[in-house]
Amino acid sequence: MATLQYAESAQRVTDAAQIAATLAPLGVTLQAIPLTGAGAAALLAQPQLAAEAQVALLAALDEVFQRLQREKGYQERDLVVLYPGHPQLPELNARFHRVHTHDDEEVRYIVDGEGVFGFVLEDGAQVELTVHAGDYIHIPADVEHWFRLNDAQRIKAVRYFSARGGWTPHYTDRALQHFPNP
Numbered sequence: 224m225a226t227l228q229y230a231e232s233a234q235r236v237t238d239a240a241q242i243a244a245t246l247a248p249l250g251v252t253l254q255a256i257p258l259t260g261a262g263a264a265a266l267l268a269q270p271q272l273a274a275e276a277q278v279a280l281l282a283a284l285d286e287v288f289q290r291l292q293r294e295k296g297y298q299e300r301d302l303v304v305l306y307p308g309h310p311q312l313p314e315l316n317a318r319f320h321r322v323h324t325h326d327d328e329e330v331r332y333i334v335d336g337e338g339v340f341g342f343v344l345e346d347g348a349q350v351e352l353t354v355h356a357g358d359y360i361h362i363p364a365d366v367e368h369w370f371r372l373n374d375a376q377r378i379k380a381v382r383y384f385s386a387r388g389g390w391t392p393h394y395t396d397r398a399l400q401h402f403p404n405p
């Protein structure tokens with residue numbers, strides 16, 4: 224279950240309807256999609272996945288992709304696998320733990336571990352949304368956001384794309400407020 228944390232007040236929200244209502248003005252949506260793919264569980268349990276195992280995991284989860292292809296027109300998907308000691312963690316953190324936008328939407332299905340997406344609400348308040356396995360998040364194009372891992376430093380997420388190349392980050396240089404690390 225996702226948790227929303229406010230920076231200034233340290234208020235925490237766990238009610239799904241309240242989280243949805245808070246993010247709705249940004250067009251950000253969150254859905255729960257149960258992980259049911261045959262054979263997925265054993266692959267998800269591994270912290271790291273070799274290339275062949277990543278292909279097998281995507282195949283096991285492709286019922287979701289096929290539905291999104293039909294309903295949303297997404298054409299491609301790939302898998303992000305991050306774990307403690309991943310050689311690119313510092314570089315990736317430097318890229319995405321800054322307020323940015325993309326020309327294309329950002330669509331992620333969290334299938335293992337946890338991740339933290341941050342947003343700027345219409346009144347300027349900053350919030351961080353911790354998402355877990357089974358959470359599917361959609362961030363529209365041009366919406367300011369950031370991403371970071373929490374202390375567990377472990378996530379597997381499927382990324383869905385309608386067009387390649389539209390997700391290069393454009394940094395807005397907005398200063399991040401302080402958040403406790405959930």
Ligand SMILES: [Fe+2]
Pocket residue numbers: 319323324325329368369370392
């Ligand atoms: Fe992003």
